[in-house]
Amino acid sequence: MAECFERVAILGVGLIGGSMGMALHSAGAAGMVVGCSRTESRLCEAKRRGAIDSYTTDPLAAVDGADLVILCLPVASIPASARTIAPVLRSDAIVTDVGSAKACIVDALEELFDGRGQFVGGHPMAGSAQQGVWHARANLFHGATYFVTPTGRTPCRATDAVTSLAHQLGARPVHLPPVDHDRVVAAISHLPHVVASGLASLVPELCGAFADVALEAAAGSFADGTRVAGSDPSLWAEILVQNRAEVLRALASFRARLDAFESALSAGDEAATRELFGLGTEVRRRFEAREARPEPPGQEG
Amino acid sequence: MAECFERVAILGVGLIGGSMGMALHSAGAAGMVVGCSRTESRLCEAKRRGAIDSYTTDPLAAVDGADLVILCLPVASIPASARTIAPVLRSDAIVTDVGSAKACIVDALEELFDGRGQFVGGHPMAGSAQQGVWHARANLFHGATYFVTPTGRTPCRATDAVTSLAHQLGARPVHLPPVDHDRVVAAISHLPHVVASGLASLVPELCGAFADVALEAAAGSFADGTRVAGSDPSLWAEILVQNRAEVLRALASFRARLDAFESALSAGDEAATRELFGLGTEVRRRFEAREARPEPPGQEG
Numbered sequence: 001m002a003e004c005f006e007r008v009a010i011l012g013v014g015l016i017g018g019s020m021g022m023a024l025h026s027a028g029a030a031g032m033v034v035g036c037s038r039t040e041s042r043l044c045e046a047k048r049r050g051a052i053d054s055y056t057t058d059p060l061a062a063v064d065g066a067d068l069v070i071l072c073l074p075v076a077s078i079p080a081s082a083r084t085i086a087p088v089l090r091s092d093a094i095v096t097d098v099g100s101a102k103a104c105i106v107d108a109l110e111e112l113f114d115g116r117g118q119f120v121g122g123h124p125m126a127g128s129a130q131q132g133v134w135h136a137r138a139n140l141f142h143g144a145t146y147f148v149t150p151t152g153r154t155p156c157r158a159t160d161a162v163t164s165l166a167h168q169l170g171a172r173p174v175h176l177p178p179v180d181h182d183r184v185v186a187a188i189s190h191l192p193h194v195v196a197s198g199l200a201s202l203v204p205e206l207c208g209a210f211a212d213v214a215l216e217a218a219a220g221s222f223a224d225g226t227r228v229a230g231s232d233p234s235l236w237a238e239i240l241v242q243n244r245a246e247v248l249r250a251l252a253s254f255r256a257r258l259d260a261f262e263s264a265l266s267a268g269d270e271a272a273t274r275e276l277f278g279l280g281t282e283v284r285r286r287f288e289a290r291e292a293r294p295e296p297p298g299q300e301g
Numbered sequence: 302m303a304e305c306f307e308r309v310a311i312l313g314v315g316l317i318g319g320s321m322g323m324a325l326h327s328a329g330a331a332g333m334v335v336g337c338s339r340t341e342s343r344l345c346e347a348k349r350r351g352a353i354d355s356y357t358t359d360p361l362a363a364v365d366g367a368d369l370v371i372l373c374l375p376v377a378s379i380p381a382s383a384r385t386i387a388p389v390l391r392s393d394a395i396v397t398d399v400g401s402a403k404a405c406i407v408d409a410l411e412e413l414f415d416g417r418g419q420f421v422g423g424h425p426m427a428g429s430a431q432q433g434v435w436h437a438r439a440n441l442f443h444g445a446t447y448f449v450t451p452t453g454r455t456p457c458r459a460t461d462a463v464t465s466l467a468h469q470l471g472a473r474p475v476h477l478p479p480v481d482h483d484r485v486v487a488a489i490s491h492l493p494h495v496v497a498s499g500l501a502s503l504v505p506e507l508c509g510a511f512a513d514v515a516l517e518a519a520a521g522s523f524a525d526g527t528r529v530a531g532s533d534p535s536l537w538a539e540i541l542v543q544n545r546a547e548v549l550r551a552l553a554s555f556r557a558r559l560d561a562f563e564s565a566l567s568a569g570d571e572a573a574t575r576e577l578f579g580l581g582t583e584v585r586r587r588f589e590a591r592e593a594r595p596e597p598p599g600q601e602g
Binding site for chain 1: 551589
């Protein structure tokens with residue numbers, strides 16, 4: 001199933017793009033990797049770190065002759081970048097992206113790459129609040145779920161190639177239609193980011209003169225619950241707006257759950273509070289059981 | 302400032318009570334420690350782990366002759382337990398508790414210990430989703446804030462003794478009136494627990510047939526954001542109900558923040574979303590800066 005790409009173009013050499021290049025090299029899965037970015041200092045650093053073999057600030061030059069093009073750009077920049085490169089792609093080039101919201105991107109890119117390149121959407125569930133190529137590492141994708149989001153219009157070759165790519169990166173490819181992907185990531189990533197940010201932001205408002213005391217005292221639940229509030233606001237505003245239909249749906253359900261807590265607490269109803277809290281405990285334990293489970297070899301969903 | 306207690310009675314030998322005993326021993330701060338619990342197996346384990354020197358299932362026997370009594374019980378059990386022991390306490394015995402909600406407990410216990418024992422409320426900000434004496438450790442309180450909550454009625458001797466105790470446990474004592482304490486912990490601990498539970502509980506509802514895929518794929522933001530959802534629902538229902546006035550206040554502010562996210566996202570307003578997310582980022586960075594700061598020696602608030 002493993003495939004070696006002759007010439008891989010990575011557009012965007014941040015944490016994900018840089019790690020992608022390092023992982024491709026480390027797996028021997030690419031003949032050469034060309035990096036492209038508007039910022040030359042990032043490209044230098046990506047080359048220095050062994051993520052890319054050569055670079056250019058011109059996307060057309062980057063994709064020229066490439067048999068695999070990976071768009072590792074912020075979600076809102078992906079369609080424009082795709083429009084730029086579409087005219088010069090090899091017709092057999094595999095094209096994929098790593099955007100965190102898929103339905104919008106896949107719609108736009110399927111239209112764009114119709115008959116030019118072979119596109120399938122992708123989304124590795126790996127990342128960090130620490131952005132940038134400086135934090136890139138070859139094992140970023142190890143054990144992570146890598147969503148591949150084919151539709152009825154997707155060439156099988158593209159789905160197979162990106163599934164194989166995910167394996168080569170050490171990730172666990174899982175196929176999901178774009179809309180279902182967006183629903184799932186709203187629940188397990190986008191809503192948690194909104195909530196973490198909301199929780200962190202309230203400390204000054206709630207604690208007033210004791211805000212500093214509160215931040216000194218804050219331990220496990222606050223430290224963990226707000227960790228991703230440290231993520232880049234620009235990046236996350238883009239992602240949340242791109243996937244707003246599903247994020248709003250998730251927010252509505254979440255608010256209904258908070259309403260239930262509020263009713264139980266207002267009534268001083270300990271049994272109802274325990275039952276509500278227990279719903280979360282049960283799911284958390286399912287999650288921990290999965291986390292603790294050994295990785296089955298070559299699993300795919 | 303350090304003080305050695307001759308005979309310490311710890312009522313309740315779970316994670317906190319057990320760790321308290323181990324830390325007292327390790328600091329050489331107690332002549333002997335008597336443990337008390339309704340469950341003999343816990344007492345055996347506490348003794349085996351060196352948390353206590355002897356034990357009894359009779360609270361009256363436990364506190365007999367003690368110069369320090371620490372109530373390490375679930376918040377809802379503290380007043381009843383205090384009522385039991387009050388008649389037999391030495392009049393100069395220092396009494397404190399470790400409950401997570403203070404205003405209710407302090408009100409009840411000040412009344413009860415008026416002229417019998419010398420009471421001040423306390424709350425070490427240390428804990429774990431892993432409950433029980435099996436997880437107790439001498440360094441549980443190292444570097445943690447230890448809230449001491451004196452009021453106008455509190456004997457200075459009690460405040461001084463529990464402040465000194467906190468130092469001996471390796472914690473950082475901070476004095477705060479009970480109501481302010483309850484407001485601060487609602488923001489940095491109780492609300493984060495409600496939110497973590499809510500987030501975890503939504504996965505089946507939001508992801509439907511893909512709930513298992515979602516839990517397999519969930520990474521950093523979900524793993525961190527829901528960690529404390531694994532805590533004991535009974536324990537947390539008690540705490541939330543005890544501190545419901547402040548938890549409801551925190552929930553109302555949190556829901557207002559989610560309303561703002563909802564408006565920004567409904568309007569597809571990336572700038573407003575970025576600004577909202579950024580409020581959390583700013584506070585999180587303040588928190589991280591404090592976390593990274595070296596501990597000043599013997600600090601006290």
